[in-house]
Amino acid sequence: GESVGLHLPTLSVQEGDNSIINCAYSNSASDYFIWYKQESGKGPQFIIDIRSNMDKRQGQRVTVLLNKTVKHLSLQIAATQPGDSAVYFCAEIPDNTDKLIFGTGTRLQVFP
Amino acid sequence: DAGVTQSPTHLIKTRGQQVTLRCSPKSGxxxxxxxxxxLGQGPQFIFQYYEEEERQRGNFPDRFSGHQFPNYSSELNVNALLLGDSALYLCASxxxxxxxxxxxxxxxxxxxTVT
Incomplete structure (x- = not known):
C-alpha cells in the first residue's frame, strides 16, 4: 500500500544502470521462490519465480538467481527505469503448502 | 477482465469492534x-479458502475468521479489534x-485503521 516500506532498506540507482536486490530466505524445504513488486497504493505484483531445482531463471529485463547453499535469492533488473521504482519482496512457498512467506522488502529508487 | 477487487478501500474502526472485509477473485x-x-513489513499469510472451506491457516488468533461463497468471493472477519490489527489487508486469488x-x-x- 501507499505506506509500505517506510523503514525498509533502500537501493538507489541511476536510470539505465543495473539493479541487484538481495534476499535471504529461511526454509530450506521451500519449493518455489517468487519476486514481487509493490507500488504505492497497490498490491504485490508477480515478477518472476524460480523452482528450487534451478539456480537461474531469466525474464524480460529480470533475472533471478538462487543459491540454496546459503539460502540466498537475488533479483537483477537490467537497464533500470523510473517505472521500476517500488518496494520489492521475495517470497518462498514451503513444500506441500500454498502459502507465501514474504521476506523483508527493499525499496528501489531510480533517479535520472 | 477484472482483476482481484477488494472493498472497502479504507476503514476506520474502534478497539473492540468487529470488521468485515470483502474480496472478489480474478475471473477463473x-x-x-x-x-x-x-507498516514497513512484508505481507503475512492469514488463511486460504478453497471450495468454501479454510484449507490452510497462518499464525493468527481465532479472532480472524473467513468465509468463501459459491461464487468464490470471500470475506475476512476480525472480531474484538486491537490497535495492532491496523494494517493493509490483502486478498490474493x-x-x-x-x-x-x-x-x-x-x-x-x-x-x-483501529483507534
Missing part, C-alpha cells in the same frame, strides 16, 4: 488467500491445480 480463479501487511509456475494475483488491499 477459485482459491482466495488473505494476508496482513503491517489463484486457480487450484494450475501448472507450474505457481502464481497468486493480489488485490489493492483494504487499509484498516
Amino acid at each position: 480463479h477459485d482459491t482466495v488467500s488473505w494476508y496482513q501487511q503491517a 489463484s486457480q487450484s491445480g494450475q501448472g507450474i509456475p505457481y502464481e497468486q494475483y493480489f488485490g489493492p488491499g483494504t487499509r484498516l
